[in-house]
Amino acid sequence: MKIEVQDGNYYYDHKREQRPNLYETDINFTLNNGEIMAILGPNGAGKTTMLKCITGLLEWKKGQTFIDDKPLKSYSRKEIWKRIGYVPQAHKMIFGFTIEDLVVMGRAPYISMLAKPSKKDYEAAYKSLEAVGILHLAKKSCNEVSGGELQLALIARTLVSDPEVLILDEPESHLDIQKQIIILQTIKKLSTEHGISCIINTHYPNHAFYLANHVLMTAKKKKVIHGKVREVMTEPQMKEYFGIELKKIIYEEDNYLLETMVPKELGQEKNIIF
Amino acid sequence: MKKWTIALCWILPIVVALVSLGIGRYTIDLPEILKILFSHVFPLPKTWSNMEETVVMNIRLPRILLAILIGGGLSIAGASFQGMFANPLVSPDILGVSAGAGFGASLGILLFNTGFIAQFFALIFGLCAIGFTFMIAGYKKDSPLFMYVLAGVVTSALFQALVSLTKFVADPEDKLPAITYFLMGSLGTASYHDLIIGGPIIIIGMIILYILRWRINLLTLPDDEAKSLGIPLTRLKWTVIFGATLITAASVAVAGIVGWVGLIIPHVARMLVGNNNQHVLPVSVSIGAVYLLLIDTVARSITATEIPLSILTAIIGAPFFAILLRKTGGGWS
Numbered sequence: 001m002k003i004e005v006q007d008g009n010y011y012y013d014h015k016r017e018q019r020p021n022l023y024e025t026d027i028n029f030t031l032n033n034g035e036i037m038a039i040l041g042p043n044g045a046g047k048t049t050m051l052k053c054i055t056g057l058l059e060w061k062k063g064q065t066f067i068d069d070k071p072l073k074s075y076s077r078k079e080i081w082k083r084i085g086y087v088p089q090a091h092k093m094i095f096g097f098t099i100e101d102l103v104v105m106g107r108a109p110y111i112s113m114l115a116k117p118s119k120k121d122y123e124a125a126y127k128s129l130e131a132v133g134i135l136h137l138a139k140k141s142c143n144e145v146s147g148g149e150l151q152l153a154l155i156a157r158t159l160v161s162d163p164e165v166l167i168l169d170e171p172e173s174h175l176d177i178q179k180q181i182i183i184l185q186t187i188k189k190l191s192t193e194h195g196i197s198c199i200i201n202t203h204y205p206n207h208a209f210y211l212a213n214h215v216l217m218t219a220k221k222k223k224v225i226h227g228k229v230r231e232v233m234t235e236p237q238m239k240e241y242f243g244i245e246l247k248k249i250i251y252e253e254d255n256y257l258l259e260t261m262v263p264k265e266l267g268q269e270k271n272i273i274f
Numbered sequence: 275m276k277k278w279t280i281a282l283c284w285i286l287p288i289v290v291a292l293v294s295l296g297i298g299r300y301t302i303d304l305p306e307i308l309k310i311l312f313s314h315v316f317p318l319p320k321t322w323s324n325m326e327e328t329v330v331m332n333i334r335l336p337r338i339l340l341a342i343l344i345g346g347g348l349s350i351a352g353a354s355f356q357g358m359f360a361n362p363l364v365s366p367d368i369l370g371v372s373a374g375a376g377f378g379a380s381l382g383i384l385l386f387n388t389g390f391i392a393q394f395f396a397l398i399f400g401l402c403a404i405g406f407t408f409m410i411a412g413y414k415k416d417s418p419l420f421m422y423v424l425a426g427v428v429t430s431a432l433f434q435a436l437v438s439l440t441k442f443v444a445d446p447e448d449k450l451p452a453i454t455y456f457l458m459g460s461l462g463t464a465s466y467h468d469l470i471i472g473g474p475i476i477i478i479g480m481i482i483l484y485i486l487r488w489r490i491n492l493l494t495l496p497d498d499e500a501k502s503l504g505i506p507l508t509r510l511k512w513t514v515i516f517g518a519t520l521i522t523a524a525s526v527a528v529a530g531i532v533g534w535v536g537l538i539i540p541h542v543a544r545m546l547v548g549n550n551n552q553h554v555l556p557v558s559v560s561i562g563a564v565y566l567l568l569i570d571t572v573a574r575s576i577t578a579t580e581i582p583l584s585i586l587t588a589i590i591g592a593p594f595f596a597i598l599l600r601k602t603g604g605g606w607s
Contacts, residue, residue, distance in 0.1 A: 057501055057502065088499050094360045098549075115488075
């Protein structure tokens with residue numbers, strides 16, 4: 001599935017005076033089958049809003065989203081949400097559903113208004129729990145499992161409706177490093193093995209390097225730039241958008257390459273360390 | 275849900291109803307009760323007195339049926355609201371329906387004495403209250419749920435003030451006590467007439483909520499998340515509110531304001547079957563029906579004068595719920 005945004009822009013009604021355009025320049029990008037796009041930008045740049053506009057949870061005030069060259073609005077609500085999976089940040093719930101009950105909710109677009117999930121729906125839920133590797137937690141309450149496991153369950157919930165695109169809103173942000181890696185590897189696996197395209201908000205430059213084919217970067221009062229990871233995430237541009245000097249670090253070992261960016265400010269005078 | 279749980283949900287209310295038919299100042303044995311009941315279906319030789327027949331068929335049966343309907347109805351409404359608002363402290367009157375219906379009934383009693391008009395007024399003002407809440411909160415398509423709760427608080431406050439006003443101007447000799455007793459809830463005057471007025475409305479509300487029981491799980495999620503599951507969120511919310519409103523308004527119309535049931539029974543149900551509303555809702559109906567039936571049986575048999583329902587639901591319910599709460603730590607997480 002191809003997802004494309006043309007001239008997208010947005011404003012909040014109550015802030016229209018101060019910020020008539022949330023994004024300094026209109027948003028344009030095309031995402032093809034199995035590609036991953038990372039959205040980078042400081043807090044308050046409108047990253048989550050952008051995800052909501054792309055999927056139609058909020059309406060673009062200007063421009064629109066196209067799916068396979070047809071406007072998003074020409075699809076029915078059910079059609080859209082069978083094809084797009086939205087993964088929110090993991091959060092505690094007042095009533096702790098079991099993981100299987102949580103995941104089977106993803107089948108909602110396939111279940112008629114008057115029906116409840118059938119055996120087939122539960123089987124789909126188990127299958128997607130297996131795909132993210134937490135089938136053994138099916139009967140646990142979602143308030144008993146760890147944040148990383150809950151995040152995986154939320155990804156599984158979108159997989160039960162066989163989506164072609166996943167939209168992920170900082171899925172790794174409050175997890176420990178090991179859980180972050182599991183989430184990232186799961187996302188990468190879904191895109192390479194199942195051809196699922198992903199749009200992901202992230203705060204971590206090295207996650208963008210690991211996952212993304214291209215990057216969209218935005219900040220308050222800065223043009224929206226979109227392009228290949230290495231073209232967008234350069235030291236001068238990162239400094240401009242994040243207001244802080246980032247140093248690119250490359251680690252090589254035989255056939256293995258790791259790229260990341262770290263804030264220069266975190267360095268210290270040598271004689272303090274030793 | 276296991277088969278025996280489902281069976282128990284049906285059997286328990288029936289057994290308690292049969293036992294309750296025999297209890298009261300005029301005791302009747304269970305075999306006699308069964309014979310009286312079945313004589314209306316099969317021809318049976320008459321071995322009971324006319325008195326017994328009247329007590330069972332005309333006095334206790336409509337009352338028991340109403341207690342079952344109202345207890346079950348308020349509980350499923352409460353469970354639906356707790357699910358939809360993702361809040362364990364919510365009860366069916368959160369949007370102001372009870373206060374509105376209570377005012378309608380008070381006004382009816384004040385102007386026309388008790389009876390049909392008071393019930394009619396209760397229904398109308400119950401619906402008015404929801405309309406009012408909608409006007410405050412729901413004018414925008416995407417109002418967050420806490421707006422509904424706040425609007426409900428405003429609506430309740432307004433109608434409670436109006437109830438106080440009717441009490442203030444009511445004749446303290448006869449109308450004031452009538453209003454006061456009505457508002458505390460009672461099935462003391464329950465008749466087939468009440469059953470015909472309240473029953474169908476309550477049943478329609480219950481069917482609506484029962485059909486949507488799994489969807490209420492989806493409503494528990496934050497709005498964007500629920501929308502991303504491809505459901506017509508606003509329409510679904512208002513259907514749930516509509517179903518619960520029918521039940522609450524009709525209950526107030528025939529039995530006055532019965533507190534507590536809609537708040538605690540869903541918790542008891544969750545302690546038994548977990549948090550999936552697909553199971554919580556039907557189990558709530560069964561437990562709620564049994565609970566209010568037991569309460570009403572106590573209300574009519576323990577003393578010579580009837581004790582209002584809301585007093586008993588709280589006096590018996592509070593310690594019971596407190597013990598459950600301590601034992602399970604709430605059970606909803």
